[in-house]
Amino acid sequence: MKLYRSLVAVALGATVALTVSANAAAQTTLRIFTGGQQRPDVMRKIADEYQKRNPAVKVEVEVGGATSDAQQQYLSTVLSSKDSVLDLILIDVIRPAQWAAQGWAEPLDGYLGADKAKILPTYLKAYADANQVGGKLMALPYFADSQFLYYRKDLLDKYKRPVPKTWDEMIETAQIVMEGEKSPQLQGFSTAGAPIEGTVCTYLVPLWGTGSDMTKNGKLNLDTPEARQPFQLYGRMKQAGVMPKNIAEIPTDRIRVDFQAGNVLFAQSWGYVWNRLENDADSKVKGKVGVTILPHDKGGKSATCIGGWQVAVSAFSKNKQEAVKFARYLSSPEVSKMQAIMASHLPVFPQVYKDPEVLKVNPWFAEALPVVETARSRPVSHQYPQVSDAVRSNMNAYLAGTKTTDTALADMKSKLQPIFR
Amino acid sequence: MTDSAISSKKDLSERALGALLLLPAALLLLGIVVYPIATLFWSSLHGVDNANVAAGEQWIGLGNYLRAFEDDRFWASSWHTVLYIIVTVPASLVVGLGLALLANLPFRWQWPVRLGLLLPWALPLVFAGLIFRWFFEYQTGVVNDVIVRLGFEPLQWLSSPNLAIAAICITIIWKSSSFMALMLLAGLQTIPKSLYEAAEVDGASRWQQFTEITLPMLRPAIFVALIFRTITAIQTFDIPYAMTGGGPGDATETLAMYIHKTTLDFLDFGYGSALAALMFVLSMAATSGYLKYTRRSAGRGEE
Numbered sequence: 001m002k003l004y005r006s007l008v009a010v011a012l013g014a015t016v017a018l019t020v021s022a023n024a025a026a027q028t029t030l031r032i033f034t035g036g037q038q039r040p041d042v043m044r045k046i047a048d049e050y051q052k053r054n055p056a057v058k059v060e061v062e063v064g065g066a067t068s069d070a071q072q073q074y075l076s077t078v079l080s081s082k083d084s085v086l087d088l089i090l091i092d093v094i095r096p097a098q099w100a101a102q103g104w105a106e107p108l109d110g111y112l113g114a115d116k117a118k119i120l121p122t123y124l125k126a127y128a129d130a131n132q133v134g135g136k137l138m139a140l141p142y143f144a145d146s147q148f149l150y151y152r153k154d155l156l157d158k159y160k161r162p163v164p165k166t167w168d169e170m171i172e173t174a175q176i177v178m179e180g181e182k183s184p185q186l187q188g189f190s191t192a193g194a195p196i197e198g199t200v201c202t203y204l205v206p207l208w209g210t211g212s213d214m215t216k217n218g219k220l221n222l223d224t225p226e227a228r229q230p231f232q233l234y235g236r237m238k239q240a241g242v243m244p245k246n247i248a249e250i251p252t253d254r255i256r257v258d259f260q261a262g263n264v265l266f267a268q269s270w271g272y273v274w275n276r277l278e279n280d281a282d283s284k285v286k287g288k289v290g291v292t293i294l295p296h297d298k299g300g301k302s303a304t305c306i307g308g309w310q311v312a313v314s315a316f317s318k319n320k321q322e323a324v325k326f327a328r329y330l331s332s333p334e335v336s337k338m339q340a341i342m343a344s345h346l347p348v349f350p351q352v353y354k355d356p357e358v359l360k361v362n363p364w365f366a367e368a369l370p371v372v373e374t375a376r377s378r379p380v381s382h383q384y385p386q387v388s389d390a391v392r393s394n395m396n397a398y399l400a401g402t403k404t405t406d407t408a409l410a411d412m413k414s415k416l417q418p419i420f421r
Numbered sequence: 422m423t424d425s426a427i428s429s430k431k432d433l434s435e436r437a438l439g440a441l442l443l444l445p446a447a448l449l450l451l452g453i454v455v456y457p458i459a460t461l462f463w464s465s466l467h468g469v470d471n472a473n474v475a476a477g478e479q480w481i482g483l484g485n486y487l488r489a490f491e492d493d494r495f496w497a498s499s500w501h502t503v504l505y506i507i508v509t510v511p512a513s514l515v516v517g518l519g520l521a522l523l524a525n526l527p528f529r530w531q532w533p534v535r536l537g538l539l540l541p542w543a544l545p546l547v548f549a550g551l552i553f554r555w556f557f558e559y560q561t562g563v564v565n566d567v568i569v570r571l572g573f574e575p576l577q578w579l580s581s582p583n584l585a586i587a588a589i590c591i592t593i594i595w596k597s598s599s600f601m602a603l604m605l606l607a608g609l610q611t612i613p614k615s616l617y618e619a620a621e622v623d624g625a626s627r628w629q630q631f632t633e634i635t636l637p638m639l640r641p642a643i644f645v646a647l648i649f650r651t652i653t654a655i656q657t658f659d660i661p662y663a664m665t666g667g668g669p670g671d672a673t674e675t676l677a678m679y680i681h682k683t684t685l686d687f688l689d690f691g692y693g694s695a696l697a698a699l700m701f702v703l704s705m706a707a708t709s710g711y712l713k714y715t716r717r718s719a720g721r722g723e724e
Contacts, residue, residue, distance in 0.1 A: 249668075
């Protein structure tokens with residue numbers, strides 16, 4: 001009872017204190033939404049720095065859903081009801097087109113004026129492009145990401161195999177290493193296969209590796225022989241036994257967990273993995289990991305899936321002027337560098353990759369820049385969730401063995417056709 | 422003034438008072454039950470033209486319903502839902518009845534048994550789904566561990582369609598049996614002991630007592646439990662969502678999951694509302710079917 005009373009007293013006291021301080025300074029309060037995986041702790045530190053420089057602004061950080069899908073479901077509810085509670089929102093790189101169509105993000109062109117033409121060329125080109133929809137700037141890049149090929153340096157050295165350039169080389173190496181190691185736990189190659197967003201990239205990366213793409217001039221382009229290639233590639237991998245048998249159950253972070261336990265030779269995953277492999281206490285692969293560009297087809301060219309997070313200003317915010325100012329700070333080279341050092345987030349400005357302080361913390365950023373420069377966007381559509389669903393569910397069904405190349409591709413096409421007319 | 426005039430005046434004012442007293446509750450129900458359902462139906466008659474998103478939601482009449490009837494995924498997800506109902510409702514009734522009979526046995530340590538019965542029911546659905554997802558996991562799951570120890574090949578519980586449906590059904594049965602058991606246990610406790618004592622005097626066997634006393638007396642409780650269980654089965658969402666996310670492909674997706682996807686992921690509120698309205702009609706049909714049957718059989722009992 002005593003404890004309860006003192007708790008109430010503390011809570012009341014805190015509330016009073018907060019109200020008083022808020023009233024005293026007549027502050028603008030900005031509320032920014034970020035996902036749990038985008039390092040809200042680092043966002044808080046950046047916001048503290050901003051508050052120090054702008055005493056009239058107070059930033060609240062709201063943390064939500066761990067996955068991009070979960071965050072979007074929450075945000076759809078808030079924004080469909082035109083709620084003004086959020087001023088800024090971190091959005092996945094796949095979302096700007098949908099957000100523009102729904103009218104959720106405030107176009108920034110009017111606020112930036114002549115600055116727009118000045119700042120856009122300073123970003124990595126893929127990010128400048130990804131944030132513009134029909135010529136309008138919908139958000140500003142916060143941090144970059146892309147998929148890499150993670151590999152076990154120690155095992156490649158042991159079997160004297162080079163870092164693979166093509167998919168076939170990778171399969172061959174995986175077979176040799178797996179045969180030599182004789183460990184039933186060891187997986188040759190792992191990538192996302194569960195029915196989740198990451199599985200879209202599982203289809204797209206080998207497709208791009210042939211030089212083809214899913215759409216051509218806004219029209220669906222899946223009647224090509226190249227469209228079959230990703231299915232055939234994973235079919236070959238399954239036959240060769242280099243992929244985990246339960247590949248259709250594997251979500252993004254499971255790849256990292258397996259790799260960290262020393263059970264994966266090659267993995268296709270995002271930038272956050274490196275840091276965990278090198279720094280986590282339970283990592284069995286510290287110092288044994290290499291990062292490189294994903295393989296491609298013979299005669300093709302490597303490409304990777306673009307990821308990363310953008311700062312959008314809510315169209316329903318009541319403090320848009322102040323929100324845009326904060327968004328520009330979050331999307332500055334200075335904050336890009338802070339994030340690189342504190343969270344190993346890949347910078348959105350090419351020069352930050354070469355910054356000595358950044359390289360000291362993240363030596364692999366030197367290798368990351370050329371990979372990020374080959375990153376391509378997933379198909380742009382205001383109906384992206386439907387596009388994603390068509391690709392991921394069919395890729396997942398193929399990996400589970402419930403659909404063949406023909407049925408998976410046909411089902412994918414029939415779902416995508418009405419979207420890319 | 423005559424007596425009757427006075428009483429009719431009094432009646433009227435009593436009626437008015439009654440209406441007045443009911444008004445707050447009626448308004449509340451109107452606001453939180455009728456209004457949302459009406460909005461749902463209204464919204465189901467609207468849609469967004471994908472070629473012209475800026476125009477917003479347009480009146481399209483029954484277009485969304487026609488679309489549903491031509492939508493393979495609607496039929497597939499409805500079929501999965503029906504499958505979960507057909508398998509899990511009777512199974513959880515049987516398992517629940519067994520558990521209820523056990524918990525009703527007159528022995529000293531009744532309370533831990535009853536507490537044990539409560540636990541699966543008290544666990545949030547998503548937790549149950551996540552826990553069983555780990556049980557059925559390919560490499561590290563308990564189920565495959567047992568299978569391997571017995572000398573068989575591990576099974577891909579969550580990525581082959583039939584096994585995934587089986588795994589989900591097992592989870593739902595585990596989760597819902599305790600609810601059934603609680604409802605039936607309450608029913609069992611209303612049966613007077615004297616009936617059993619009389620039957621014993623008449624020389625009825627244990628089995629006869631069960632079929633002649635327990636089951637008939639338990640009938641109302643069974644029907645209430647079945648109605649509740651069927652309605653929740655129609656709305657099956659959390660457990661498959663947590664275990665497979667609808668995969669492999671769309672092989673384990675339920676109607677509720679498809680509605681969730683259509684509205685919250687695809688933001689197609691009109692079509693999602695139409696699907697929800699169809700599910701609502703299905704629930705109503707199932708419930709009224711049960712109610713009709715109970716009323717008829719209750720009537721027959723009286724004759």
